[in-house]
Amino acid sequence: MQNGAGAEVKTLHDTANAEFKARYGKYIRNSLWLAILIHVSVFVFSPEFTFKPYKLKEEKFEVVDVPDDITIPPPPKEIAPPQVPIAAASDEDVSDQEIAPTTFESFEDMPPPPPPSSGSSAAFLAFDEAPVLTSFVSPKYPPLAREAGIEGTVAVRVLVSEEGKVISADVLSSDVTPAMEKAAVAAALKCRFRPAKQRTIPVKAMVMIPFHFQLH
Numbered sequence: 001m002q003n004g005a006g007a008e009v010k011t012l013h014d015t016a017n018a019e020f021k022a023r024y025g026k027y028i029r030n031s032l033w034l035a036i037l038i039h040v041s042v043f044v045f046s047p048e049f050t051f052k053p054y055k056l057k058e059e060k061f062e063v064v065d066v067p068d069d070i071t072i073p074p075p076p077k078e079i080a081p082p083q084v085p086i087a088a089a090s091d092e093d094v095s096d097q098e099i100a101p102t103t104f105e106s107f108e109d110m111p112p113p114p115p116p117s118s119g120s121s122a123a124f125l126a127f128d129e130a131p132v133l134t135s136f137v138s139p140k141y142p143p144l145a146r147e148a149g150i151e152g153t154v155a156v157r158v159l160v161s162e163e164g165k166v167i168s169a170d171v172l173s174s175d176v177t178p179a180m181e182k183a184a185v186a187a188a189l190k191c192r193f194r195p196a197k198q199r200t201i202p203v204k205a206m207v208m209i210p211f212h213f214q215l216h
Contacts, residue, residue: 127196127205131160135192139183139211145176146215152176154184154211162202164193172208184211 139154152175159167169188171181188209196205 127198127203129197131164131196131205131207132194133191133207133209134164134194136209137187137190139180139187139213141213142177142179142183145180145213149215150176150180151214152180153213154181156184156188156209156211158188158191158207158209160193160195160205160207162195162204164195166191166193167204176213180213187211 154174154176155172156169157172158169161167166189169185171185174181174184188211191209193207195202197203
């Protein structure tokens with residue numbers, strides 16, 4: 001039974017091979033005509049090729065006439081640097097302080113410093129250029145003195161260091177209450193100066209600052 005099935009399959013295979021061999025020539029002819037048709041269509045329907053010669057790009061140069069005599073301007077003049085102000089110490093905060101309605105006369109009208117109390121202090125009080133007040137702090141007006149309507153002036157003697165800071169302060173003269181004198185001394189300790197100079201060297205010096213208490 002199996003031999004018969006195998007013989008039948010072999011017969012069908014042989015038949016298919018025979019049919020393919022019989023049509024092989026036809027396949028070759030059809031393929032050839034198809035290739036010819038494709039080539040002809042390409043030549044017929046393709047656009048005509050136009051040869052364009054390459055053109056070399058030419059760079060354009062512009063001729064500029066340079067004068068023989070060239071005037072060079074002089075260099076700019078040096079400008080002197082601005083003067084640096086003396087800033088208050090960073091640990092001081094005067095933004096919350098109450099500024100009393102006081103008045104202050106011109107710095108040039110300040111009286112000269114008092115004479116030294118002893119020979120030991122005369123050495124550092126000698127100077128050629130007096131200290132200059134650069135930062136004035138108004139004293140706080142004591143509330144009781146304000147309510148009582150007390151007005152007056154406190155003359156405070158201060159010792160200015162080589163850095164322009166007030167080292168010490170004491171009342172030289174006064175016509176007001178002790179509370180107002182204390183407020184004037186506290187304000188004097190916060191003032192700042194351009195230090196005194198002995199020739200060109202900063203030195204310590206004493207100076208007097210008047211504080212006026214006036215009601216407006």
